């Protein structure tokens with residue numbers, strides 16, 4: 118009798134514990150996708166069929182793998198089928214708004230510019246940053262890019278002063294010094310000769326922009342920051358490889374070979390950053406300096422909770438700025454160099470502008486840079502066609518109404534910037550062409566929608582480093598054009614690829630011909 122009641126109790130406990138779990142799993146794997154697909158269908162939105170657990174990840178992986186084998190004509194700016202092959206295909210098949218599945222999570226791809234504006238400029242946090250895979254957080258830090266709500270408000274308030282125009286003007290000299298160091302390196306490689314040399318420009322620009330962010334933001338140098346950059350580069354490869362894997366919560370704690378590698382690299386990044394922070398804390402000077410790191414360390418001592426930041430948070434922010442602060446600008450410079458090598462008339466025009474503003478030898482200062490109107494137009498056009506950030510994601514934090522759409526809570530919204538930047542209805546029939554003249558009257562008048570250019574995003578979460586990046590890109594390009602003519606090497610293979618940012622799959626070999634040579 119006693120045994121029977123124990124068995125009954127155990128059975129009851131099992132039912133109470135197990136049934137809800139089974140229900141939860143069934144809800145995630147079957148019923149929710151089914152229910153949401155129906156809900157969207159009623160609104161006229163469809164997309165590829167949901168497959169259990171994988172959603173559409175297998176198709177995405179297959180299409181991306183195939184796309185990476187292709188090489189484009191260098192004059193073709195039609196890169197969407199290569200970079201976002203899945204969205205390119207689904208948008209043409211199902212229309213401008215598409216529902217697809219990242220594993221079991223719904224993704225709604227929206228290409229309408231007005232809806233994008235409403236999403237990005239929402240000030241109430243209804244469209245939050247979407248949840249990120251743990252390995253991406255190890256790479257880019259749980260800093261400004263990913264935090265939400267009041268933590269974001271506090272961090273952005275503390276960090277904004279580091280990017281004031283006054284500060285950026287002062288950083289111009291550091292940018293110049295780093296660029297001169299790069300020229301010295303190039304000269305050594307030429308053995309002092311004046312002849313042409315071929316350089317892999319993406320690699321060069323990454324090194325240069327890493328040196329600049331390490332110096333300008335952290336008062337260290339490429340040599341000190343190199344460990345962070347090296348480990349982040351390796352982590353980036355791990356992250357790009359796992360981008361289309363199914364994410365199962367908790368899987369990051371299993372000691373798989375990939376996880377062991379990610380943990381090790383994550384530790385390396387943390388330790389290198391701690392060393393940079395420690396050396397600043399031990400420095401003799403009374404305050405910590407007024408660069409990005411100094412501003413954060415000063416905030417760590419604040420007694421006011423809304424102005425305070427902890428050392429752990431600083432470490433995360435350092436990762437964010439080491440990562441976001443260099444590769445994006447390196448890619449802007451890379452694609453602009455490619456476009457100017459293909460469009461020699463524009464290269465000449467901008468060189469003339471640089472020489473008019475700064476002369477042949479004078480180092481460009483912040484004021485000169487602000488006058489380089491044509492160069493600014495070229496960068497805008499480069500950001501439109503080859504913007505480093507391929508798409509922007511947001512998470513509906515509650516059931517939302519957006520235009521005529523009803524978006525259920527927890528739907529991730531994907532804004533495919535690289536596709537939207539080629540929308541002929543908004544940019545005109547020459548949307549696929551390189552035409553910097555469209556920016557003659559500023560970015561807001563370049564298209565039929567004033568916020569059509571989304572390269573730095575818009576609204577409260579727009580890029581904090583935008584002015585820094587533009588000053589940096591102008592300074593570097595002006596100094597290069599003063600010294601070299603740029604031509605694409607015959608070795609160049611036009612293969613823009615999604616490596617978390619838009620990068621040339623086979624680098625960018627460019628022939629540099631010294632102007633006085």
Ligand code: HEM
Pocket residue numbers: 261262263273330437438441442443445446449504505506509510571572573574577578579580581582583585586
């Ligand atoms: C050409 C260069 C750059 C481009 C195209 C670019 C693009 C972007 C974009 C599109 C976003 C919004 C992302 C989103 O909403 O999901 C963003 C945010 C951000 N960027 Fe940049 N960026 C560039 C350079 C930089 C630099 C140089 C820094 C730092 C020195 C930087 C730091 C950040 C940070 C911290 C955020 C998050 C801002 C927030 O959420 O408050 N970026 N960037």
